[in-house]
Amino acid sequence: MSGKDFQDFIVVVTGGSTGLGRAIAIETAERGAHAVIINYARSQDEAQETARLVKRAGAEAVVVQGDVSRDEDCRKIAAAAAPYGRIDALFNNAGMTKFASHGDMDAVSAQDFHDLYAVNVIGAYQMVRAARDLLEAGPRPGAVVNTSSIAGVAGIGSSVPYAASKGALTTMTLSLARALAPKIRVNAICPGFIDTPWFGKGMSEESVARMRAGSAASTPLKVASTAEDVAGAAVFLASTASRHVTGETLLVDAGLHLNLSPMGMR
16 A cells, blocks of 8 residues: 555546456555546446445446447546546556467467457557547646556467467557657556456366466466556556656566566567
């Protein structure tokens, strides 16, 4: 906890119903946010639970359904903040994947690439575009934090389309940071494994347990990160403590990248 450094902030979190998005929403509320707009695509009950927790932490909560791959939905999400007159922090956290071995080139299709890029890259772009006026309307530069991944840095992860989409999101972070300055800051976090249900989609409990143990064993810090462990880094990049930071990609992976040869060869 870093005091009330989000005092009176208006916050938007896409993909805010569970996991990292929920952790970000709650932490910003605990740190003084006035209102948190919580976006979800399908899980309304889980989004309402996030809203309950945000309210318990002291902030107003607004729940908005929308698929960020649809530009009209992005505009609807941003419009939910319009009554507050500004957006201080936009967390582009909505994301999707397909699980497939990187070596099995028949396991993914062109449509898989289109679907993942539509949410993970185009969705983030559309959200920034929809929110731009409100991000520029506050007393300080608006902050955008994109949830990328170590997959996009090192070419690992759940599938080739996923890694490629996260690499594109990281590059887009640089482009937008340059293009939107000085009125908007744009940064990204790159988590490794996060111990949430998202990582276990399509897997048995036994497989998830093995993945959790393997993740902890493979990181220098010997831990499997939780959503709360990663949320703090995302929230930092939207806070006034990072007011002179833009175009940065922060790896939040318990040191996993230190073991990966692509990083060591840079």
